Amino acid sequence: MADITAGAVKSLREKTGAGMIDCKNALVEASGDETAAMEILRKKGMATAGKKAGRVTAEGAVGSYIHMGGKVGVIVEINCESDFVSRGEEFQQLVKDVAMHIAASDPRYANRDDVPAAELEKERAFLLDQLKSDPKNAGKPEDVLGKIIEGRLNKFYEDNVLVDQPFVKDPSKTVGELVTEKIASIKENISIRRFTRYKMGEGIEKKADDFASEVASMVG
Numbered sequence: 001m002a003d004i005t006a007g008a009v010k011s012l013r014e015k016t017g018a019g020m021i022d023c024k025n026a027l028v029e030a031s032g033d034e035t036a037a038m039e040i041l042r043k044k045g046m047a048t049a050g051k052k053a054g055r056v057t058a059e060g061a062v063g064s065y066i067h068m069g070g071k072v073g074v075i076v077e078i079n080c081e082s083d084f085v086s087r088g089e090e091f092q093q094l095v096k097d098v099a100m101h102i103a104a105s106d107p108r109y110a111n112r113d114d115v116p117a118a119e120l121e122k123e124r125a126f127l128l129d130q131l132k133s134d135p136k137n138a139g140k141p142e143d144v145l146g147k148i149i150e151g152r153l154n155k156f157y158e159d160n161v162l163v164d165q166p167f168v169k170d171p172s173k174t175v176g177e178l179v180t181e182k183i184a185s186i187k188e189n190i191s192i193r194r195f196t197r198y199k200m201g202e203g204i205e206k207k208a209d210d211f212a213s214e215v216a217s218m219v220g
Contacts, residue, residue, distance in 0.1 A: 003032070004024055004027045004028055004032060008027055008032065008034065009023045009024045009027065011034065012026065012027060012034055012037055012038065012041075015034075015038065019185060022041060022044070022184075023037070023041070026038075026040040026041050026044075041181075041184075042177070042181075044184065055081055055188075055189040057079035057080055057081055057188075057189050057190065057191045057193075058079065058081070059079065059080050059081060059082055059083045059085070059086045060077060060078050060079035060080050060086050060193070061077075061078060061086045061087075061091065061092065061095050062075060062076070062077045062095075063075075063076055063078070063092070063095035063096055063098075063099045064076075064099060065096065065099035065100045065102070065103050067100075067103040067104070070200065071199065071200045072103045072197070072198065072199050072200070073103070073197070073198045074099045074100075074102045074103045074195060074196070074197050074198070075099075075195065075196050076095065076098055076099045076102060076192070076194070076195035076196075077192075077193045077194050077195070078091075078094065078095050078098060078190065078191070078192050078193065079190065079191050079192075079193050080186070080188050080189065080190050081188040081189055082188060085186055085188050088186070090182065090185065090186060091182070091186060091190075094178070094179070094182050094190070097167075097169060097178070098162075098175065098178075098192060098195075099195075100168070100169075101162075101165070101167060101168045101169070101175060102162065102195050102197055103197065104168045105162075105165050105168060106197060107160060107161060107162040107165055107195075108160045108161075109160060109161050109162065110161075110162045110163065110192045110193065110194055110195060111161065111162070111163055111192070112157060112161055112163075112164070114161075115157075115160070115161065120153070123153065123156050124149055124153070127148075127149045127152050127153070128145060128149060131145050131148060131149070132145075162175050162192060162195070163175050163176030163179065163192065164176060175192075179191075179192065
């Protein structure tokens with residue numbers, strides 16, 4: 001059995017957020033290989049999240065983030081199972097991190113279920129037109145094209161759905177995977193319920209002279 005040092009356990013904990021005992025056990029199982037241990041923790045976290053997925057999340061916190069000196073602001077509600085957990089440092093940090101991510105990445109929906117069916121159908125129709133306009137796809141059956149479209153919808157989700165976006169502080173994981181890790185660490189079900197993102201001046205049409213002055217000030 002590999003000799004697992006305290007430093008190795010600490011390093012894995014810092015990278016994954018998992019508990020010390022879970023990190024040590026994962027390193028033992030992985031014979032000291034940190035990358036393999038991270039994958040073990042990821043799979044266990046997904047299994048834990050799956051078991052807790054049906055549990056009611058009626059507590060939680062509303063957090064905010066202001067960026068660019070007041071140019072962008074976000075309010076987000078993230079739910080958990082107990083008031084005790086909602087006041088904890090780890091949960092509060094998750095709320096802050098997700099709010100910051102929303103400010104930076106501008107998702108339109110929290111989860112895939114929030115995307116209107118009409119918008120998905122519109123995106124599928126657009127992708128189908130793209131495929132049919134490519135000569136390489138001539139003669140391909142509709143069911144084959146349908147499978148290609150479903151695969152390409154993943155890019156749509158990545159661009160528009162919060163939990164599918166690469167997390168800005170660590171693009172090796174999605175926001176959804178970040179939440180899954182926290183479920184495994186905190187031992188409660190967690191869900192991102194809703195958010196609102198404000199960008200100063202959004203939707204207001206600026207006068208041409210005001211816009212020209214703003215551009216001039218930006219270029220020096």
